[in-house]
Amino acid sequence: MEEELMAEKRPIISTGGRGPAPAGKRRSLPMAARYAINALLVLLVLVVGELMIDGGAITRYQTSVLQQVGVYIIMAVSLNVATGYLGQLPLGHAGFMSVGAYGCAIFIMRLTETLGMTGRDIVAGGPLVGLIVFAGVVFGGLCAAVAGVIIGIPALRLKGDYLAIITLAFAEIIRVVMLNIDDVLGFELTRGAAGLTGIPSYSNFLNVFLAVAVVCFLVHTMMKSRHGRAILAIRDNEIAAEATGVNTTYYKTLAFVVSAFFAGVAGGLYAGCVGVLQPANFGFMQSIEILVMVVLGGMGSMLGSVLSATVLTILPEALRAFSDYRMIAYAVVLILVMIFRPQGLLGSYDFSLSRVIERVMNRDFPWSKRAASDGKAGEEVSADV
Amino acid sequence: MFKNVSRRQFVQASAVAMAGLSLAACGGNEGGSEGGDGASSIKVGILGPHTGDVANYGIACRNGAQLYFDQLNEDGGINGKQVEYLVEDEQGDPTQAVTAYNLLVEQGVVGIVGDVTTGPTTAVAQQSVNDNMPCVTPSATAAEIVTYGNNTFRACVTDPEQGRIMAAFANEQGYKNIGTLYLKGDDYNEGVNNAFVEEAKALGITITTEQSYSAGDVDFNSQLTTIIATNPDAILAPNYYEDDGLIVTQARQQGYTGVILGVDGWSGVADYASAEDLQNCYYCCAFSSANDEGLAAQFTADYEAAYGETPTNFCALGYDAAMVLAAGIAAAEEAGLEAGSDEYLQAVIDGIAAGSVEGVTGTIAYEGTGDPVKSSLILTFTEDGAEEVFETIDATA
Numbered sequence: 001m002e003e004e005l006m007a008e009k010r011p012i013i014s015t016g017g018r019g020p021a022p023a024g025k026r027r028s029l030p031m032a033a034r035y036a037i038n039a040l041l042v043l044l045v046l047v048v049g050e051l052m053i054d055g056g057a058i059t060r061y062q063t064s065v066l067q068q069v070g071v072y073i074i075m076a077v078s079l080n081v082a083t084g085y086l087g088q089l090p091l092g093h094a095g096f097m098s099v100g101a102y103g104c105a106i107f108i109m110r111l112t113e114t115l116g117m118t119g120r121d122i123v124a125g126g127p128l129v130g131l132i133v134f135a136g137v138v139f140g141g142l143c144a145a146v147a148g149v150i151i152g153i154p155a156l157r158l159k160g161d162y163l164a165i166i167t168l169a170f171a172e173i174i175r176v177v178m179l180n181i182d183d184v185l186g187f188e189l190t191r192g193a194a195g196l197t198g199i200p201s202y203s204n205f206l207n208v209f210l211a212v213a214v215v216c217f218l219v220h221t222m223m224k225s226r227h228g229r230a231i232l233a234i235r236d237n238e239i240a241a242e243a244t245g246v247n248t249t250y251y252k253t254l255a256f257v258v259s260a261f262f263a264g265v266a267g268g269l270y271a272g273c274v275g276v277l278q279p280a281n282f283g284f285m286q287s288i289e290i291l292v293m294v295v296l297g298g299m300g301s302m303l304g305s306v307l308s309a310t311v312l313t314i315l316p317e318a319l320r321a322f323s324d325y326r327m328i329a330y331a332v333v334l335i336l337v338m339i340f341r342p343q344g345l346l347g348s349y350d351f352s353l354s355r356v357i358e359r360v361m362n363r364d365f366p367w368s369k370r371a372a373s374d375g376k377a378g379e380e381v382s383a384d385v
Numbered sequence: 386m387f388k389n390v391s392r393r394q395f396v397q398a399s400a401v402a403m404a405g406l407s408l409a410a411c412g413g414n415e416g417g418s419e420g421g422d423g424a425s426s427i428k429v430g431i432l433g434p435h436t437g438d439v440a441n442y443g444i445a446c447r448n449g450a451q452l453y454f455d456q457l458n459e460d461g462g463i464n465g466k467q468v469e470y471l472v473e474d475e476q477g478d479p480t481q482a483v484t485a486y487n488l489l490v491e492q493g494v495v496g497i498v499g500d501v502t503t504g505p506t507t508a509v510a511q512q513s514v515n516d517n518m519p520c521v522t523p524s525a526t527a528a529e530i531v532t533y534g535n536n537t538f539r540a541c542v543t544d545p546e547q548g549r550i551m552a553a554f555a556n557e558q559g560y561k562n563i564g565t566l567y568l569k570g571d572d573y574n575e576g577v578n579n580a581f582v583e584e585a586k587a588l589g590i591t592i593t594t595e596q597s598y599s600a601g602d603v604d605f606n607s608q609l610t611t612i613i614a615t616n617p618d619a620i621l622a623p624n625y626y627e628d629d630g631l632i633v634t635q636a637r638q639q640g641y642t643g644v645i646l647g648v649d650g651w652s653g654v655a656d657y658a659s660a661e662d663l664q665n666c667y668y669c670c671a672f673s674s675a676n677d678e679g680l681a682a683q684f685t686a687d688y689e690a691a692y693g694e695t696p697t698n699f700c701a702l703g704y705d706a707a708m709v710l711a712a713g714i715a716a717a718e719e720a721g722l723e724a725g726s727d728e729y730l731q732a733v734i735d736g737i738a739a740g741s742v743e744g745v746t747g748t749i750a751y752e753g754t755g756d757p758v759k760s761s762l763i764l765t766f767t768e769d770g771a772e773e774v775f776e777t778i779d780a781t782a
Contacts, residue, residue: 059487059491060487060490060491061484061487061488061490061491063487064483064484064487065484068480068484123515179570180570192570192572193570193571193572193575194503194527194572194576195503195504195507195572197507197511197529198511198529198533199511201511201512270480273480273483274479274480274483274508275479275483275507275508275511275512276479276504276507276508276511278479278504280504281478281479281480281504316481317484320473320474320488327436
C-alpha cells in the first residue's frame with residue numbers, strides 16, 4: 001500500500017522523489033525499519049543528553065535553557081497544527097498553555113500533597129513520580145483540549161482576521177478567569193494575581209525531551225493519516241474539500257483541539273520548569289512569540305517549527321553578552337529572515353530521514369538529479385516519514 | 386567583477402554589512418562587571434529586570450547595588466578582596482529569571498542581590514533553596530518569598546506590613562472613619578488594602594467603604610463620590626503613583642479636603658498631582674531623597690554624583706540589599722572559609738541572619754525570619770510640592 005502511494009506522483013503531498021528512479025523498481029525501506037531507525041535515534045539523543053548532563057558536559061544553566069527549548073518546540077509544533085496544517089491564524093495559543101500549566105501544576109500539587117510527598121521526593125524521581133508527572137501533563141493537556149473545544153466551536157465559524165481576533169479575545173478571557181476564579185469559587189485554586197507558587201520542579205531534560213519526541217511523533221502520524229489529509233485538504237481549498245465529502249467543521253475543530261491539547265502539555269512542563277505561574281505571563285505577547293516561531297520556521301513544516309523554536313529560545317541567551325542590546329539583535333534577526341525568506345526558513349519543506357536513506361539506497365542524489373531533470377523540482381509539500 | 390551586482394544583491398550585501406556593524410557596535414558596550422582579579426576577588430550576582438516592562442525598578446535596584454559595591458571596593462573590599470559583581474537581566478520573566486539564576490550560580494557567585502519583582506523572585510527563591518544560595522531581594526514584597534528556605538532575605542517590608550503601619554498611623558492621628566480605593570487584580574494593592582482593613586478594624590477604626598477599580602482606569606469619580614458620601618476622615622489609596630496622582634486630583638476636584646493615605650507605591654506621585662492637591666496626603670516609604678538625616682543624605686549625594694539623578698526608593702533598597710549581602714559575606718570571610726563550599730554559603734546566610742546593618746533606609750536586622758525588622762518613614766508634602774519627612778516609625782518586632 002505504502003509503496004503504491006510512494007510510486008504515485010501526487011500534487012499536494014509529494015513522494016519525496018523528484019522523478020522516477022533511474023532504473024526499474026524503486027527500492028524503499030519497510031515501515032517497521034523506518035520507525036525503528038527513528039526510535040533508535042531519539043533514544044540515542046536522550047541517552048547521550050542525559051549522560052552529558054550527569055557528567056557535567058552540559059551545565060545546569062544550559063540544561064535549563066534546553067528545557068525551555070523543549071517546551072517551546074512543543075508549543076510551536078502544536079501551533080503549527082492549527083496554523084500551518086489547518087491554515088487558520090489563532091492568536092490565543094498562550095491561553096491554552098496557561099490552562100494546561102495551571103491544570104497540570106494544580107493536579108500534581110494536590111496529588112503529591114495527598115500522597116504526602118515533598119518537593120525533594122519529586123526531584124529525586126522514580127517510577128511513581130514518573131507516573132504522576134505523566135498523569136499531570138496529560139491532565140493539563142486535557143484541560144486545554146476542553147478549553148479548545150469550548151473556544152474552537154464558535155471561533156472556527158469565522159475565518160481569517162475575525163478568527164484571529166476572537167481567539168485573541170478568548171485568550172484574554174482565560175487570563176482574566178485565572179485572575180478572578182478564586183473569588184468566584186470561594187476557595188484557593190489559581191491564587192489570582194499573586195500567582196501559583198511552590199510548584200515542585202518535576203520537569204527535567206529527560207521528561208521534557210521524551211514529551212517532545214512523543215508530541216512530534218503523534219502530530220506527524222496524525223498528519224499522515226486520513227484525518228491529517230483531510231486537514232491539509234481544508235487548508236488548500238475548503239470548498240473543494242467539503243465538496244469531496246470532508247466534514248470540514250469536524251476536522252477544523254479536531255485540528256484546533258489537538259493543537260490546544262499539545263499546548264496544554266507544553267504548559268504543564270513549563271510549570272515544572274519555572275515553579276511559579278502568574279496569569280500575566282500568558283498574555284498576548286506570549287501568543288505572538290509562539291506564532292513568530294511558527295512563521296519564522298515556515299508554516300506547515302514541523303522541522304521548521306522545531307528549528308526556529310530552538311533558535312529563538314537560545315538566541316536571547318546566546319546574546320546575553322550584548323547586555324541591553326540583545327533584544328535589538330533578536331529583532332534584527334527576525335526582520336532579516338522575513339525580508340529574505342518570507343515563506344519562513346524552511347518554507348513548507350519537511351525533513352525525512354527515511355527519504356534520505358532511500359535516496360542513498362537508490363543512488364538518487366540531488367546533484368546527479370539536477371543534470372537529468374533540468375532542475376524542474378519545485379517546493380515540496382510533504383509530511384513523509 | 387562588481388559591475389553585474391543586481392539591486393537585490395546590493396540590498397542583501399548592505400543588510401549583512403549593517404547587521405555586522407550593529408553587532409560590532411553592541412560588542413563595544415559589553416561587560417557589566419568590574420573590579421577584582423581572579424583568586425583575590427569575591428563574586429556576587431545582581432539579578433533583575435533591566436529591560437522590559439518593569440525595567441525602571443530593576444535598573445534602580447541595580448544602580449543602588451552597584452554603587453554600594455563600588456564604594457566597598459574603594460574602601461578595600463571585604464577582607465582585602467575586591468567584590469566582582471556580575472549583572473544579569475531577566476526582563477521581568479520568571480523563566481528567564483531561573484535561567485539567569487542558574488548562570489550566576491555556575492559563574493561561582495557566593496550571593497545574589499535580587500530578584501526585584503514578585504513573580505521572578507518567587508521562581509528564583511524556589512530554585513535557590515536547592516543550592517542554599519544567599520539571596521537578598523531589594524524590593525519583592527509578597528509574604529511567602531522568604532518561606533521556601535532560610536536562604537532568601539528581603540531589604541524591604543512586606544505589603545501587609547505597610548498596611549499595618551498605615552493603620553497604626555491613622556489610629557495615632559485619630560481618624561475614625563476611613564474609606565479605601567484600590568486596584569483590583571494586583572497582589573500589591575490588594576495585599577496592602579486587606580492588611581490595612583484588618584488592622585484598622587482591630588484598632589477600632591470604622592472602614593466606611595472599600596471601593597476598587599480595574600487596571601487601566603483613569604476616571605475614579607464614581608468610586609470617589611461613593612467614598613466621600615460616607616464622610617470619611619481619611620481615604621486610603623494603596624496604589625502606584627500614576628493612579629494615585631489621578632485619585633488625589635479627582636478627589637480634590639470633588640471638594641474633598643481631608644486626608645489621603647498611601648504606601649510606597651506613591652513614591653514619584655509629585656509628578657502626577659499638583660502641590661496644592663497633595664496637601665494633607667501621607668504615605669509610608671522606606672526612603673526619601675528629602676530625608677536630611679545622616680546616611681540617607683550621604684547616599685543621595687553619592688548617588689547623584691554617580692548617576693546624575695535623584696535616587697528613588699528602589700535605588701536605596703538596592704543599596705541596602707547589597708549592604709546586607711556584603712555583611713553576610715564579611716562574616717563568612719572572617720570565619721576563614723573557602724569560597725565555593727557549602728559551608729561558606731551557610732556562613733553567609735548565618736551572617737545575614739545574625740547581623741544588623743545601618744542601611745540608608747534604616748537599621749535592618751533579621752530576627753529569625755527573612756523579613757527585616759526596620760523603621761519606616763511617613764512622608765508628606767510641603768507647600769511647594771516637595772516631599773518632607775513627617776515622622777519616623779520605629780521598628781516593631
